[in-house]
Amino acid sequence: MDQHAAPSRVNSDLQLRMKVAACTLILVREKIMGYSGHVSIRLPGREAFLIQPIDVPRSGLRPGDLLVCDYDGKVLEGPEGQRPPAEVSLHGEILRARADVNSVAHFHHDLTNSFTLVEDVPLKVVKNHAIRWKSGIPVHPDPAHVANGELGRAVVKTLGEHYALQIRAHGQVICAESVEAVLNDSIHFVENAQAMYHAAVLGKLKPLSDEDIASFEKYFQRGRHINKLWDFYLDGARTDGTVPKDWEI
Numbered sequence: 571m572d573q574h575a576a577p578s579r580v581n582s583d584l585q586l587r588m589k590v591a592a593c594t595l596i597l598v599r600e601k602i603m604g605y606s607g608h609v610s611i612r613l614p615g616r617e618a619f620l621i622q623p624i625d626v627p628r629s630g631l632r633p634g635d636l637l638v639c640d641y642d643g644k645v646l647e648g649p650e651g652q653r654p655p656a657e658v659s660l661h662g663e664i665l666r667a668r669a670d671v672n673s674v675a676h677f678h679h680d681l682t683n684s685f686t687l688v689e690d691v692p693l694k695v696v697k698n699h700a701i702r703w704k705s706g707i708p709v710h711p712d713p714a715h716v717a718n719g720e721l722g723r724a725v726v727k728t729l730g731e732h733y734a735l736q737i738r739a740h741g742q743v744i745c746a747e748s749v750e751a752v753l754n755d756s757i758h759f760v761e762n763a764q765a766m767y768h769a770a771v772l773g774k775l776k777p778l779s780d781e782d783i784a785s786f787e788k789y790f791q792r793g794r795h796i797n798k799l800w801d802f803y804l805d806g807a808r809t810d811g812t813v814p815k816d817w818e819i
């Protein structure tokens with residue numbers, strides 16, 4: 571890659587593609603995403619987004635594999651013969667409905683799912699970085715694959731103004747302003763679920779109070795933290811070869 575090339579739309583698109591691929595590879599490396607799930611990013615100035623095809627393994631995703639889809643899930647650009655994932659409408663309908671969201675991650679993490687499989691133990695904000703979800707973590711009652719626009723709009727309705735939701739007995743949906751932020755939030759969402767699970771083994775749960783949340787929020791710098799977490803996980807993934815070292819992201 572020519573490091574001296576002037577910034578251009580082409581480079582910008584390539585960088586977004588690298589970020590979506592790297593985010594996916596890191597989520598697989600962290601065992602948050604498995605053989606299914608996907609990350610999307612809205613393309614600047616377009617009613618369209620990048621998302622991976624249905625049949626490319628998450629563990630080997632590359633920038634050139636990604637499709638450009640419109641909000642209806644129709645493929646606008648991409649490698650010949652590739653189809654979008656079965657749940658592309660989940661991404662399209664959220665990006666259509668929420669101007670404050672640019673990137674969506676969807677995965678199927680078993681331990682996090684377990685909070686939707688029992689009565690009266692909803693996932694709560696127990697760790698400091700889970701303040702992102704202080705407004706609530708809704709549970710979408712229909713476990714179906716989000717296989718069309720109607721099902722996607724139903725998820726959007728459950729999501730409301732929140733930044734994450736659980737789909738009962740199915741998986742997680744994380745909404746953020748950028749790919750870096752969606753990686754940050756995906757990791758913290760699962761960490762919070764793991765922390766709550768482990769704490770419940772020790773004793774009576776003590777979720778963060780409104781006062782606790784306000785105290786942590788007072789000195790918290792979200793942008794700085796997102797960059798710190800992105801650099802940490804990207805460095806680890808580059809070191810062990812999960813993400814190619816020459817991806818300039």
Ligand SMILES: [Zn+2]
Pocket residue numbers: 657676677678715716740741
């Ligand atoms: Zn799913």
